[in-house]
Amino acid sequence: MVAAPKPPAATPASGEQLLERIAADFIGLNTTYRVATGEVTRRVYLDSTASTLMMGAAYRTVASFLEHYANTHSLMHNSARLATGAYDWAHQRVLSFVGADPERYTCFFTGSGTTGGINRLARIYHQLRPDRDTVLVSIMEHHSNDLPHRKHIGRVIHLPVAMDQAGMGAVDLEALERLLVQEKGRINYVAVTGVSNVTGIINPVRAVARLAHEHDALVLVDGAQMVAHVPVQVSGHDDPLEDIDALVFSGHKTYVPGSPGVVVARKDHLAQVEPDEVGGGMVDRVFTESYTVTPHFPEREEAGTPNIPGAIGLAAALEVLDRVGMDYLLAEETKLIGYALQALEEIPDVTIYGTTDTGHCPRAASISFNVEGLPHSLVAGVLNDYHNIAVRNECFCAHPYVIEMIPDQAADYLAMTDDQLAAACLPKPGMVRASFGLYNNTADVDALAEALRDIIAKGAEYQALYKLGDDLEYHHQTFTFQPEEHFSIPDLVTEALSGDGP
Ligand SMILES: Cc1ncc(COP(=O)(O)O)c(C=O)c1O
Secondary structure, eight states, X not given: OOOOOOOOXXXXXXXXXXXXXXXXXXXXXXXXXXXXXXXEEEOEEOBTTTOOOEEHHHHHHHHHHHTTOOOSSOOSSHHHHHHHHHHHHXXXXXXXXXXXXXXXXXXXXXXXXXXXXXXXXXHHHHHHSTTOOEEEEEXXXXXXXXXXXXXXXXXXXXXXXXXXXXXXXXXXXXXXXXHHXXXXXXXXXXXXXXXXXXXXXXXXXXXXXXXXXXXTOEXXXXXXXXXXXXXXXXXXXXXXXXXXXXXXEEGGGTTOTTOOEEEEEEHHHHHTSOOSSOSTTSEEEEOSSOEEEOOOTTGGGOOSOOOHHHHHHHHHHHHHHHHHOHHHHHHHHHHHHHHHHHHHHTSTTEEEOSOOOTTTSOBOSEEEEEETTBOHHHHHHHHHHHHOEEOEEEOTTOXXXXXXXXXXXXXXXHHSOHHHHHHHTOOOOOEEEEEOOTTOOHHHHHHXXXXXXXXXXXXHHXXXXXXXXXXXXXXXXXXXXXXXXXXXXXXXXXXXXXXXXX
């Protein structure tokens, strides 16, 4: 018999082709809502910094895994074997994605986002270096990379950011070095965000690590806004001082809602501290009087049944991002951010926060702004209610940073007590934030710019339609979004039970 000719080998798709395919394969890109005019229009999602949409490949991987679902921690039946193997693979995938040497680093999943991981590390570092009661954080930090250090370590010093002619930039390295010298012996670690969740400014993490390590401080990087947007290398730098000690990020900001928080940390540090959380899965032997903790990672750090489908979905998303190439993704996102900055800068009444000199100070993911004379909450409300553009407003859990950028707006807020503020019924200080994921494109930016021009042109008209509510946000006086028109759990359950479902 003559062997059938082999089909020609498929040419591997280029990063560009893959990105095009993947960008169109997110759940929620065609979601529609009824807006204040009564029309039903397509939502433009510009809130990825809070949570990204779900990547199709990750969704389907999880759906396929659920056919085999079983708990991990057993190898005695096929499904448990498969689940244990896939869950283990997810850990390895995270380590390779962030360039962490698996001999020296472990990855463990914890909580539902970055916050759980940072709290855990703060408690660990407190026990690891009990004499060091100080953490240096930048003024740019999300509260999740500030308050855990205040609570678990004790003393937090906020580093300023460097300024250029166009505004506030990345963390000030000279100030960092000065403080490292001044506070020598007290600094447990330096905790910085890789990318600001307000301005999108990218911090020079390698330089921060080098300085911190030269002064015997550890380095924790909040990767919540970094991992899905910027290539990350935890270890293996030519200069080992540039390696970082711990990285934390959120799966729900990395294209997999419902996936866990992720910690990548040095095994030698973790091994010196009794695990913070105890229970099943992290012990070798348990007696009524005592127990022995397993020396194995990551089991040691993952007490109880983990979020197995979430971790597997996240691993699938990281695999996709790696296949496209993070350098390529960052280059594409840089173009989109540049396009958006220019589009917003061309609107005379819009003020963008943070330096817009991206050649000098690169950005990713987020752009925050205000419109002259219009409250941020009104702008966000009209963008949603009339233009179906989802943005976020206020201080984005980064109050000290935001308030430093809007001193005029925040003056009353800072001067008043909580009671005085409540009595005064003043709108809260803040900004509007548009943020981007790999499914966004220039058409989304154009829609935002066009909507802002409309809001500016009809500012008084819109203002008359809205009223400041008890929650100190502006609400439309006659139009109310009806969630149940679009999504209702009881209705879906009824449909599923009626036999009309799949
Ligand atoms: C920079 C940064 N760090 C930490 C967090 C907290 O992340 P999570 O809500 O996943 O715990 C966020 C959330 O927006 C963030 O943007």
